[in-house]
Amino acid sequence: MKLPKIYEPNLYENDIYALWEKSEAFAPKYRGSKNYYSQVMPPPNANANLHIGYTLVVALEDIAARYHRMKGDATLLLPGADHAGFETQSVYEKHLAKTGKSRFDFNRDELYQQIWDFVALNRGNFDNQLRAMGASCDWSRYTFTLDEKIIKRAYSTFKKMWDEKLIYRGERLVNFCTFHGTGFADIEVEYKEEQSKLWHIKYPLTDGSGEVVIATTRPETMLGDTAVAIHPKDGRYKQLVGKTIKLPLTQREIPIIADNFVDMKFGTGAVKITPAHDPNDFDMAQRHDLPMISVIDHEGKLTHDVPMPYRSLDAEQARKIIVNDLKDLELLDKEEDYTHNVGHCYKCGTVIQPLLREQWFVDMQPLAKTAIAVLRANKIIFHPTTKKTQLINYLKGLKDWNISRQIAWGIPIPAFQNIEDPDDWIFDERVEEVSIEVNGKIYRRDSDVFDTWFSSSSWPYASLGYPKEPDFKEFYPLSLMETGGEILYPWVSRMIMLGLYITGEVPFKEVYIHGYVMAENGAKMSKSTGNVVDPLPVIKQYGSDALRMGIVAGRSPGVNRGYDQRKVEDARNFANKLWNVARFIEDKVGDNFKAKTNPKPKTSADYWILYKLQHLTDQVGAYIEQYRFSEAYDLVYHTLWDDFADWYIEASKSQPNNEILAYGLDIILRVTHPFAPFVTETIWQTLNGEGDSLLITSPWPKVTDIDTQKAKEFEQIKALVSEIRYIKGTVHLRDNLRLYHKGEVFLNQHGTLIKKLAQIEDIQEVRDGYGLHLTSVPFACWLDIDQETAHSFLEQLKSRLVDQKKLVERLETRLANKAYTKNAPKELIEETRTQLEEAKELGSKLYNEYERFSGST
RNA sequence: GGGUGAUUAGCUCAGUUGGCUAGAGCAUCUCGUUUACACCGAGAGGGUCGGGGGUUCGAGUCCCUCAUCACCCACCA
Numbered sequence: 001m002k003l004p005k006i007y008e009p010n011l012y013e014n015d016i017y018a019l020w021e022k023s024e025a026f027a028p029k030y031r032g033s034k035n036y037y038s039q040v041m042p043p044p045n046a047n048a049n050l051h052i053g054y055t056l057v058v059a060l061e062d063i064a065a066r067y068h069r070m071k072g073d074a075t076l077l078l079p080g081a082d083h084a085g086f087e088t089q090s091v092y093e094k095h096l097a098k099t100g101k102s103r104f105d106f107n108r109d110e111l112y113q114q115i116w117d118f119v120a121l122n123r124g125n126f127d128n129q130l131r132a133m134g135a136s137c138d139w140s141r142y143t144f145t146l147d148e149k150i151i152k153r154a155y156s157t158f159k160k161m162w163d164e165k166l167i168y169r170g171e172r173l174v175n176f177c178t179f180h181g182t183g184f185a186d187i188e189v190e191y192k193e194e195q196s197k198l199w200h201i202k203y204p205l206t207d208g209s210g211e212v213v214i215a216t217t218r219p220e221t222m223l224g225d226t227a228v229a230i231h232p233k234d235g236r237y238k239q240l241v242g243k244t245i246k247l248p249l250t251q252r253e254i255p256i257i258a259d260n261f262v263d264m265k266f267g268t269g270a271v272k273i274t275p276a277h278d279p280n281d282f283d284m285a286q287r288h289d290l291p292m293i294s295v296i297d298h299e300g301k302l303t304h305d306v307p308m309p310y311r312s313l314d315a316e317q318a319r320k321i322i323v324n325d326l327k328d329l330e331l332l333d334k335e336e337d338y339t340h341n342v343g344h345c346y347k348c349g350t351v352i353q354p355l356l357r358e359q360w361f362v363d364m365q366p367l368a369k370t371a372i373a374v375l376r377a378n379k380i381i382f383h384p385t386t387k388k389t390q391l392i393n394y395l396k397g398l399k400d401w402n403i404s405r406q407i408a409w410g411i412p413i414p415a416f417q418n419i420e421d422p423d424d425w426i427f428d429e430r431v432e433e434v435s436i437e438v439n440g441k442i443y444r445r446d447s448d449v450f451d452t453w454f455s456s457s458s459w460p461y462a463s464l465g466y467p468k469e470p471d472f473k474e475f476y477p478l479s480l481m482e483t484g485g486e487i488l489y490p491w492v493s494r495m496i497m498l499g500l501y502i503t504g505e506v507p508f509k510e511v512y513i514h515g516y517v518m519a520e521n522g523a524k525m526s527k528s529t530g531n532v533v534d535p536l537p538v539i540k541q542y543g544s545d546a547l548r549m550g551i552v553a554g555r556s557p558g559v560n561r562g563y564d565q566r567k568v569e570d571a572r573n574f575a576n577k578l579w580n581v582a583r584f585i586e587d588k589v590g591d592n593f594k595a596k597t598n599p600k601p602k603t604s605a606d607y608w609i610l611y612k613l614q615h616l617t618d619q620v621g622a623y624i625e626q627y628r629f630s631e632a633y634d635l636v637y638h639t640l641w642d643d644f645a646d647w648y649i650e651a652s653k654s655q656p657n658n659e660i661l662a663y664g665l666d667i668i669l670r671v672t673h674p675f676a677p678f679v680t681e682t683i684w685q686t687l688n689g690e691g692d693s694l695l696i697t698s699p700w701p702k703v704t705d706i707d708t709q710k711a712k713e714f715e716q717i718k719a720l721v722s723e724i725r726y727i728k729g730t731v732h733l734r735d736n737l738r739l740y741h742k743g744e745v746f747l748n749q750h751g752t753l754i755k756k757l758a759q760i761e762d763i764q765e766v767r768d769g770y771g772l773h774l775t776s777v778p779f780a781c782w783l784d785i786d787q788e789t790a791h792s793f794l795e796q797l798k799s800r801l802v803d804q805k806k807l808v809e810r811l812e813t814r815l816a817n818k819a820y821t822k823n824a825p826k827e828l829i830e831e832t833r834t835q836l837e838e839a840k841e842l843g844s845k846l847y848n849e850y851e852r853f854s855g856s857t
Numbered sequence: 858g859g860g861u862g863a864u865u866a867g868c869u870c871a872g873u874u875g876g877c878u879a880g881a882g883c884a885u886c887u888c889g890u891u892u893a894c895a896c897c898g899a900g901a902g903g904g905u906c907g908g909g910g911g912u913u914c915g916a917g918u919c920c921c922u923c924a925u926c927a928c929c930c931a932c933c934a
Contacts, residue, residue, distance in 0.1 A: 006896075191932075198934085216934060229934095266933045278934075341932060390861065394930075485929085515862095520869090522927085554870045554881075559862070560928075564869055566883050573896040584893035630871065634881070646898080653892060722900095729888065729900040759891075759899085807878060819914035828876060835877065 003586055003686055007579035009543025012682040017131050019685070025069075025696045026077070026138045028475070032699065033072035038475035039065060040463050041137060042483045042491075043145060043456070046081035047088045047119045050129040051525065052533040052551070052563055053484070053517045058133040059548040060514060060629055061482045065136055066674035067624045068479075070700040076475050078463055079137040081126055083119065083146045085410040085452040090180065090347050092118055092409070103408070108447060111408035116146075132536060134544050134677045136696065141471070143463040145456055146411065153462040154455040155414050155429050157502060162427050166363045169415075169425060173282045174402050176355040177345035178300035182406040183357060185451060186399065187490050190346040193339060200268060200333035201326055203228060206244045206253055212237065213333050215267025217340060218277075219326070220319040222247070223306040224295035225254055227273040229284060232258035234269050248331050249322065250307055257288050276356045294356050315353070359404040360413060360448075367497040368395040374506060380496065381510045383627050384558040387488060394489050395497075403451045410449030419444050457494035460507035467503075478508040480627075485513050485558060512627050515560040517551065522562045533563050545676035546572035552629050552675070574637055575679045578672065581645050582683045585665045589658050595666035598704070599659035605651040605753070606660045607707055608714035612643045613667045614703035620671050621700065633675055640668050647718065654756040667701045716777055717750055717757070723776040724758040727783060731792050739763045740771065741781035772853075775845040790853050797850045804843040811836040 020026065028036065039061050044054055061077060069075040092115045093103055103111055130137065143150065161167040174183035199219050202211045212228055228245055230237035237256070244253045261284060262271055275285030275292040285292055297303050302313045310318055326332040343352035372395050374380065375388055382388040404413065412431040418424035419435075419442050426443060430436055435444045455462075460481070464472040477499075483492060492511060499507030518524060519531040526532065538547050550568030555561055601607045616639045623632035644664055652661055673680040673695055684695035728737065737760045741747050744765075747754070751763040760783075771782035772790045785793075811832055814820055821829055 003893095005894075187930095214934080218934080261933090263933050271934045273934090280932085280934075340934095343932090384862090386861065390929080393860075397931080489930085516928090524928095556871075559870095562869070564883090566869070569896080570882055573894095576896045577894065580894035580897090582893085587893070626873080628873080631873090634871075638881085645894085649893080650891095650898090725899055726901090732888075756891090759889095803878075810878080814914080817914055821914085823914050824876075831877070839878095 003579065003583045003683070005580075005583070007543075007576050007679060007682075009545065009575070009678060010540065013132070013134075013539075013544055013678045016678050016681050016685070017134065020136065020681075020694070020696055021139070023694055023697075025694055026136050027140070028074040028076040028138065029697075030074045031069075031072040031697065033074075035068075035071075035073045036076070036475055037065065037068035037071075037073040037479045038076040038078075039478055039480050039482060040078040040143075040460055041080060041135075042481075042487070043080035043082035043143075043459070044126065045084040045087055046126060046144065047084065047091060047122050049125055050133075050535065052535045052538070053525070054129075055133055055535045055547055056514055056517050056551050056555075057482065057484070058130065058135045059552050060512065060627075061480075062133075062135050062137075062548075062677070063552070063629055063632075063674040064480060064482075064624060064627070066677060066696065067621070067700065069136070069696065070670065070673070070698060071621075072699060074474070076141070076471070077135065077137040078141050078143065079130060079135065079139065080143040080145070080459070080463060081123065082456065083144065083409065083452070085405060085449065086180070086182065086347070086407055087452075088115060088119060089407050089409040108408040115409045129536065132539050132544060134548065136677070141463075145452070145459075149465060150455055150458070150462050151411050153458045153466065154411050154450060157458060157498065158414060158450075158454075159427055160502070161362060166366065168361055168363065169358060170361055171356050171358050172361065172400075172402070173276075173279050173354045174357045174359055175343060175352045176298060176357065177348065177350050178298060178353055179348045179350040180345060180407075181298060183355075183359060183402060183404065184345070184352070185402055185453070185490075188346060189343040189352050191341040191343055194342045196338050196340060196342075198267065198336040198338035199323060199326075200336070201248070201272075202331045202333050203245045203248065203270075203272075204331075205240070206246045209243075212240065212245065212256065212270045213268045214270045214272045215336075216272055217338060218274075218319070219322050220302070220315050221274040221277045221295060222272055222322070223250060223302070223310060224274045224276050224293040225272045226275055226285065226290045226293060227254050227288065228256050228270055229259045229262050229273050230256065230270050231262040231264045232260065234262075234264050237270060248329065249310075249325060257284075257290075259284055259287065277354050279354055282354075292356060296353055296355065298355060298357075300350075300353060357404075359402050360415070360446075362401040362403055364398045364401055364497075367501055368398045370500050371395055371493070371497045374496070374500060379506050380508065383510065383512045384556075387485070387511070387513050387558060391488060391493055395493060398493075401451075403454045404446075404448040405451050406448055408449070410452060411455055413446045413448050413450055415446045416443035417446065418442070453490050453494055456491065457498040458502065460495055460499060461503050476503065477506050480510045480512060481508040482512040482514065485515065488513060510627070513558045515555065515558055518560050518562045520562050520564065525563075538568060542568050542572040543575060543678065545575050545678050549574065549633060549675050552633055554630050554634075556630060557627070571676075574641065575676055577641055577645060578668070578676070578679060579683065581640065581649065581668075582665060582687065584649060585661045586687060588652075588656065589662045595662045596659055599657075599663040601660060601707075601710070602657055603651070603655045603753075604710050604713035604717065604750070605648055605655060606657050607710035608712075609644065609648040609660065609664055610703060611706045611708060611711040612639055612648075613664060613701075614706055615639075616671055617667060617701050617703055624674070636668075636672050636675060640672065644668060647714075650757060651714075651753060654753050667703065669695060670698060670701045713746075713750075716746070717754060719776045720774065720779075721754060721757040723774050724754075724760060724783065727772065727785075727793060728759075730796055731785065731789050736761050738784045739774075739781055740766045740769045740784060741779060742766065742768070744779040744781060747779055747781060773845065773849055775842055775849065778841075787853070794850070794853055797846060797853070801843070801846040801850050804839060804846055808836065808839045808843055811839060 044050055065075050065077040096102055175189045176183050196217055198215050198217055200213050200215050202213050204211045225247055240256045241258045244255050247254050273281045273284055275281045275290055276294040293305055295303055295306050296315050300315050302310050302318050304311055372392055375392050414427060414429045414431050416426050416428050416436055435442055460478050461476055464476055466472045495507050546568050549571035553567045601610055620632045620635055669680045669684055681695045739760055755763050771784045773782040814832055
């Protein structure tokens, strides 16, 4: 079968992927190695289209997986999708809104079913996109985060924590979005800087002896104040401790307390304490045993615990009215402009209200402690390494984790409450029931669901079927967890903690954190800005391989970088180059392409290319094992293009060796396959004709020992040819150029090749002659350029001569430095000596040429 | 307030424990249709490696410091 002139990815990609799938090439299988290599892919939101960032995820994971598969390791790349609880529910709510409905029109069970159907409708996109990107993942092991095994695992984990008292139910401050009606973990709150006011309010002492001025950004919460705090060493106030304040606008009396937390320098040095609506105040209330009064409810309105005129007001509205009322009472001391950070719901932008709610919490201390110890002991290797330190710092300051969410789309919490005794909670997995009877008592199900991260923290072992499934026994701990920096804290940290807690082992041996794919101008991609790049049109235009390589090229771990279309184009050109190399070789070797394992090198070019290919196979493998993808790709790119195509194939046109051509292509196809799976497999299938061999499962190549001395001969030919090309280009000579020499064996031997590569008329042995001598090789030879033409080369000669002199000087100073000869490694000094010799020789040749031509001006 | 990363050619970026005259792609300029490829070939120009100190025989690379940008964490009301 003949390869057409241009590689058109669209014509082949689908068929090639189908071929891999049909051949079960993605199933893990030991092929000559005893090692396994396993990754579970970070599950993207099942409901959304994959954005270009996920192409990077796929590319990185798939390159590593394909490499290890070819190494013979049993390789598992497990695909999955995430129900993405709150994310998906808010998408669905927007969808509902279009039909004029809202979540309040349905109960939670109804909503759950509706969202399930909604997600099922959209899920196909995800599968197809992953295929289009060439992910060699095992679809038979596809896992959804609401699969039975994942839910059961969440329940077992919850139960174990419950039994071991790591789970507790408590009334704590939670970050509450009054629009979505749910609480969030600390990490989900988005802080934004806002212009606001700092109000100074006079709080009169009960005994009438004066007043204390407090400063606040949230005057509406004063109705819930239960104390005023000052610093114990503050001379202005310390005599007031123990006295009480008559809280304005209310009839309540509240104490003045002393606490080290208070910053004397901020505001007035006196701070109102509202335990039910501020985390720091909450902590202080616990220390001083203060009452907590909720004055804002879950809808963001003032509660019935505030004086009549303020009840049911919107918090924002209440603020204005209260400030006005204080003004009227002449209790407002002053207003200052003030800029501070305010927490917002990351989805709708509503200001987050800290509210007192009963929720389930996980005591993170013991889990974090174990994780820190494991990280410190380097049981998990991080790429880049700095992420480890960041993670340890995060774990050190970790607070308890609120795992309750008041939404429908998620895993119901398997806890039931005695309807007659609110403190009596039991664990039970019958979550499909609203209420159950146990020991004659009626228990009602907690209507909340788990935070998505609670179940996904078990992903590495739950998706492998912990504890009994063979996959778990075979592939755990995972070889690599590849993921983005934004989920280092919410996900990676928790996978490590829960992995250690449940399985007693680290969940993965290495972590690779990729940077974000930013928009081309470096800004963050977001739907609202409209600068999101959709991978599918890019794949259609340039091919899947081009996108994969283009997005990996020049990218290092943990660093954000813009999407660069030029790199994709370049990669497309690379795929086409490979295609045409294959066409050329197909033409020479014929259709029955079968590369010999040990081809016989004949020419110095043969030895040279084998040497290059040996370096390629060894080094690319080493790079991938160190997860240095960009450098690996770079080496593949330049070996194919510069070495194999531009030098070896060109040389082969005058000294063909079909065995080596076929062998070289074979090696290059294998080594390129992890990066460009489609084009390499397409070529492989076309050239192998009827054969049933697949490149994807072919072994990674190994080139045996090469005679490097012979390889070096070709380096000399390259140097000679390059110099001739340079001179030709500079003096604008094209035709009829001859190279003369006085009986150099080397030039006689390689004359035909040099003639061909340098595009000159002839190479001749002569007795004597006159012309421009070449300086880059240790042979006496010259181009038959006349005096006048050679003159135009004088400038070049001069600048090269100057450079050469500088180099000689630099090397001489270095060697004259006794500290250098004393301290530097011997090989390096030896190298410097050789270098100096060569530099001197080249210098004198340049000098001679320069003298001869300048003298005759 | 704390932390991390970035700052290298016109643009986008590589550059592993310090060691050949600092690299790539794109862009620019000059040639070129030669047994595959114009999504091509040959050649060229272009960099005080953000500033300033220091350690070292030797620093783009290590240390200190400053500046600018980005992100993350914290949240003193």
